Amino acid sequence: MDNQTLLLIIAAVIGVIIIIAIVAALMKASKKKEEQKRIEEERRREQQRREAEQLREENKQHDIDVRQRELDVENRRLEAEKARLEADRKESTINREEEQLAAEREELKRREAKANELDPDFDEKSGKRSAAGTAGAAGAGAAGATGAARRDDHGHDGRDHDRHHDGLAHDDRHHDGLGRDELGRDGHRQHDDHAAPSAHEHDARAQGQEFDPRGQGHDHGQGLDPQGRDVQEPRFDENGNEIPPRH
Numbered sequence: 001m002d003n004q005t006l007l008l009i010i011a012a013v014i015g016v017i018i019i020i021a022i023v024a025a026l027m028k029a030s031k032k033k034e035e036q037k038r039i040e041e042e043r044r045r046e047q048q049r050r051e052a053e054q055l056r057e058e059n060k061q062h063d064i065d066v067r068q069r070e071l072d073v074e075n076r077r078l079e080a081e082k083a084r085l086e087a088d089r090k091e092s093t094i095n096r097e098e099e100q101l102a103a104e105r106e107e108l109k110r111r112e113a114k115a116n117e118l119d120p121d122f123d124e125k126s127g128k129r130s131a132a133g134t135a136g137a138a139g140a141g142a143a144g145a146t147g148a149a150r151r152d153d154h155g156h157d158g159r160d161h162d163r164h165h166d167g168l169a170h171d172d173r174h175h176d177g178l179g180r181d182e183l184g185r186d187g188h189r190q191h192d193d194h195a196a197p198s199a200h201e202h203d204a205r206a207q208g209q210e211f212d213p214r215g216q217g218h219d220h221g222q223g224l225d226p227q228g229r230d231v232q233e234p235r236f237d238e239n240g241n242e243i244p245p246r247h
Helices: 003-118 131-154 159-163 199-206
Strands: 178-180 186-188
Touching: none
Parallel strands: none
Antiparallel strands: 178 186
């Protein structure tokens, strides 16, 4: 084998090696590019994940805000419905009161018409009572007032009338414990507002009776008054004079 052939073989081997090296370099570069691309893709995906998570958090907060606003709107709607129902209730109450007042007004008119129908002094043409009827009603009212005043002056209880029949105007009710009895005699009262024992009381007790100044005896069912009279005996005669006590 000559030198030329050997050189050709060596050149061919070197060429093949160079080609293999070039192919290997290209393949390595391709793999590196693919790895870089994969890394970039992974970074992009991670960024997208972070953005998606952030967006979800924002959406959650926004969802909370929206729910709160929805609750506020629902509350306002319920309040408006409640106010509408309250207004309807008040309107219904007012309508019932108006109907009741109208019915009462009609009842008043009916009773007034009945009173006018029963009143003989009512003039249907003029719609008023006659002058004679009005004067008669006023006179009847004045007469009733006068009668009441007379009853007050003469018939209220009769105690003053009985007290003054004897011609004396003494009042036996004194706050200082001293005063006059029913015959105008001075007397002394004890400090306990009870009169001192009288001669009639001593006589009654001497006879075995328990004297009662109010005229109520305990032994015989009756007693003596302060003047010694039996409580069942009349105090005044037919002329209004006091009957003297029997001793």
